[in-house]
Amino acid sequence: MSGPSFRASDAGDTSQPVAAGGPGEVFRAFLKLGLTSFGGPIAHLGYxxxxxxxxxxxxDETGYADLVALCQFLPGPASSQVGFALGLLRGGPLGALAAWCAFTLPSAALLILFALGASAFGGPAGTGxxxxxxxxxVAVVAQAVWGMARSLTPDKPRAAIALICVLVVVFAVGAPGQIAAILLGGLLGVWLCRVRPVASPSYLAFPITRRAGLLSLTLFFLLLxxxxxLSAMSGRHGVALFDVFYRAGALVFGGGHVVLPLLEAAxxxxxxxxxxxxxxxxGAAQAVPGPLFSFAAFxxxxxxPWPNGVIGAAICLVAIFAPGLLLVTGALPFWNALRNRPLAQAAMRGANAAVVGILATALYDPVWTSAVQNPRDFAVxxxxxxxxxVWKTPPWIVVLxxxxxGVGLALV
Structure with a gap:
């Protein structure tokens, strides 16, 4: 592996990453994803x-895996953080905002409509x-595991790291197990993956300065x-609402499902x-595409209590996403310097193999166990x-x- 090479297909063809685009291109790409990315954060990474x-x-594949590993370390919605970082990489700060809006707002709008009484998910057809x-x-995550395993675990040491991390996640359930798996993968990478010649990873040109990154981290902690x-002093429900949802987004590793008990208590x-x-x-949040954190809009x-309705949805939505986006903005300016260090490269090889193990475990639970209930489900x-x-069908067609x-099987 040398230079900014990119695996253009699962067959192993390579080509250079294309030149940077703009916010409009980012918005269109993520709007498509926001309308078709069903299945939760692990599936989103596959999309x-x-x-x-x-x-x-x-x-390129390695840069993407590095971003996934970084966002797995940080609190907040990992798939939204990865999308925000990709938007920043492609279209600058406006691209990052475009990526977040386009990926998040479709599901938020649907859940607002559901809250206002426009539910259409009742009966056998809705269940199907x-x-x-x-x-x-299931199909999307399986494709992601297959493709990433071929790219990121091409040798015995990294395949072994992936399998070890599967065991870690199986026996240490939840977000702590995932974080422990990535840490262990990094440590094993330093030990096992330094024998290969050190290659310079592709430079990820995030248009954000270190000063801006430090300001983002400072703002994160000041708000936390x-x-x-401020909520106690003001006595205003709107401030209390922002506080509750900001803390939920700031203190949760593992994404939307993990934040559920915090929100229920709040x-x-x-x-x-x-x-x-x-x-x-x-339940409605499971039926819409996009991030599960959009449940905050519902x-x-x-x-x-007021503010509720659309204003309440906007407050909760911004508050729950803000901490994760501030953290990833703060981390990205330092990411290239870290990735260029030989020991860090070895650690990232191990961490990327760990990500493959985490994805493989998630393919079974919760993705497979919640979806495949009989042979007909397996066939679909x-x-x-x-x-x-095999046929490289666009994901949105596979979704439809x-x-x-599913509807047909439910009605038979």
């Missing part, structure tokens, strides 16, 4: 890889649709410490929303996987076909 790494060639979307996630004080126990509405909204709309998921990997299959 990103297919659309932005393999098809559009915005970044949701189940079909879960089967899409200051919002509870909004159900004080009586801002009842438990039945909370669970109904969470809560902000449906809760009783397998067909989706073959369409993606698999969702339709």
């Amino acid at each position: 990103f890889r297919d659309e932005l790494v393999l098809r559009r060639r915005w970044i 649709l949701i189940h079909g979307l879960k089967l899409v996630a 410490a200051g919002l509870p004080l 909004v159900v126990q004080p009586g801002w929303i009842d438990a039945d509405a909370f669970l109904a909204g969470y 809560l902000g709309t449906a809760m009783t 998921a397998l067909i989706g996987f073959a369409l993606l990997t 076909l698999t969702a339709a299959s």
Whole structure:
């Protein structure tokens, strides 16, 4: 591996990443992803890889895996952080904002409509649709595991690291296990992956200075410490709302599913929303594309105290995403310097192998276990996987076909 080489296909062809674009291109690409990326954060990483790494060639495979590993370390929604970083890389600060808006707002708008009473997911057809979307996630994650394993675990040491990290995640459940797996993968990489000639990774030209990065980190900690004080002093519900959702986004590793108990304690126990509405909204969040953190838009709309409705949704949505985006903005200016150090390169090889192990484990639980319940489900998921990997079918077509299959199976 040398220079900014890029794996253009699973067959191993390489080409140079294409030249930088602009915010408009970023918005269009992420709007497509925001409308079609079903299945949660692990599936989102698979969609990103297919659309932005393999098809559009915005970044090479190694650089993408490095970003995934970095965002797995940070609190917040990992897939949204990766998307934000890719938007920043491709289109600058406006590109980063365009990526976040285009990927997040479709699901947020759907959940606001659901909160206002526009639900269309009742009955057998609705249940089948949701189940079909879960089967899409099986195909997408399986494709991501297959492709990334071929690129990032091409030798015995890195394959061994991936398998060891599978065991770590299996026996240490949840976000702590994932973080431990990446740390262990990095340490094993320093030990096992230094025998190869050191190669200079492709330079990721994030248009943000170190000073701006330090300001982002400072703002993150100031808000984390200051919002509870401001909420207590002001007594305003809007400030309390921002504080609750900011802390939820700042203190959670592992994404949307992990934040659920924090949000339940924050909004159900004080009586801002009842438990039945909370669970109904969470169920609807499973049926829409995009990040699960968009569940915050439903809560902000449906809760009783003002501000609620669209204004409440905007407050909750910005608050829950802000800490993760501030953290990744703060880390990125220092990322290239770290990646160019020989020991860091060895550690990242191990960490990238660990990411493959984490993805493989997530393919089984929760993706496979929540979706594949009988041989018919297995057949649908397998067909989706073959369409993606063999026939190179666009993911949005696979989404439509698999969702339709779920509805059909439910009505038979």
